[in-house]
Amino acid sequence: MVGSYALHQRLHELPEREAGMVKLLCNDLDIPLGVIAPLRMDDPIIQKLGQETLARSSVDGTLAMLVNGGKLQEEISRLATEADLPLMGSSANMTGKGTKSLVEEIEPEIIAAADIIIDYGKRKYSVPRTSTTMINFKNMELIRFGACYDVVKYTMQRYYGIEYPEDPGKEALFSGHRGEQANQY
Numbered sequence: 001m002v003g004s005y006a007l008h009q010r011l012h013e014l015p016e017r018e019a020g021m022v023k024l025l026c027n028d029l030d031i032p033l034g035v036i037a038p039l040r041m042d043d044p045i046i047q048k049l050g051q052e053t054l055a056r057s058s059v060d061g062t063l064a065m066l067v068n069g070g071k072l073q074e075e076i077s078r079l080a081t082e083a084d085l086p087l088m089g090s091s092a093n094m095t096g097k098g099t100k101s102l103v104e105e106i107e108p109e110i111i112a113a114a115d116i117i118i119d120y121g122k123r124k125y126s127v128p129r130t131s132t133t134m135i136n137f138k139n140m141e142l143i144r145f146g147a148c149y150d151v152v153k154y155t156m157q158r159y160y161g162i163e164y165p166e167d168p169g170k171e172a173l174f175s176g177h178r179g180e181q182a183n184q185y
Contacts, residue, residue, distance in 0.1 A: 001057065002089040003065040004077040011045065011063065012037035017160075018137045025155060026068040031148040032125060034134030039063045044084045057088065062138055069132075072120055098175055101130040123147070129167075129176050145176040 003011070005026050014022065014037050025033050038061050039046060049057065057063060066073070066089070080087040093100055093110065100106050103119045111117065123130070125147040133146035145167040156162040167176075 001063055001065045002069070002073060002077060002087045003067055004074050004081070005067055007045075007077055007081050008035055008037075008065055008067050010081070011040055011043055012065070012137075013040055014038070014137055018140075021156070021160060022067070022137065024159065025152060029151060029155065030068065031151055032066065032068045032070070032123075032132045033148075033152070034064055034132045034144065034146065035067050036062050036064045036134060036136040036138065036143060038138055045081070045086050048084065049086050049088075053086075053088070060138075062136065064134065066132060070120070070123065072118070099129075099131040129170065131176055142178060144178065145173065 001007075001011075005023075008022060008026075009019075012035065018037070022033070022035055022037075025031055026035075036059075039058060041061075046054065046063075068074075077087060090110075094107050097107065101122055103117060106117075129146045129149065131144060131146040133142075133149045133152045134144040135141070135152070136143055140162055142164045149167050153164045153166075156164060167173075170176075
C-alpha cells in the first residue's frame with residue numbers, strides 16, 4: 001500500500017515501542033521506510049479493498065505500506081485517505097528484475113500496462129539501493145535491505161538494542177530481499 005505516516009497510524013496496530021520506532025525513523029529522521037504491521041481490518045479503507053485484493057496484498061494479518069515516500073506521495077495519499085480510498089502501488093518492475101529509479105529503466109511490459117506514469121525523477125535516497133528498507137514490525141524481522149539501511153541499522157541497535165546484519169550489497173543480494181518470506185511482500 002502506498003501511504004503516509006498518518007495512514008500508517010490509522011491502519012496499522014502496533015504496541016507503543018514499535019510505533020515509536022516507526023515515528024523515529026520516518027518522522028524524526030525523515031527517511032522512507034516499508035512498514036509491515038498488523039492491520040485494522042475494520043477500517044473503511046481496508047474494507048474497500050475487497051477480499052481478493054486483501055488476500056493478495058497481506059500476509060498473516062499484516063500489510064506492507066510505504067511511509068515517507070516524498071511530498072508527491074504524501075499529497076496523493078492524503079487525498080485518497082480523505083476519500084477513504086485504498087491506494088495500492090506496484091514496484092514498477094518485472095519479478096526478479098529489481099526496482100527502477102528512472103522511468104527509462106521500466107520494462108516495456110510494465111509501461112504498456114500502466115494507466116499513468118509520473119516521471120518524478122530520481123529519489124533523494126536512491127543510492128546504494130533504490131528500494132526502501134522494509135521491516136516487519138510484528139516480529140521485528142528485516143525483510144529488505146534498502147534506502148537508508150545504514151541509518152536504520154544504526155538507529156535500531158543504538159536505541160532499541162536490535163541487531164540487523166550488514167547489507168551484503170547488490171552484487172550478493174540484488175533485490176535486497178532476505179529469505180523466501182520477504183518475497184511475499
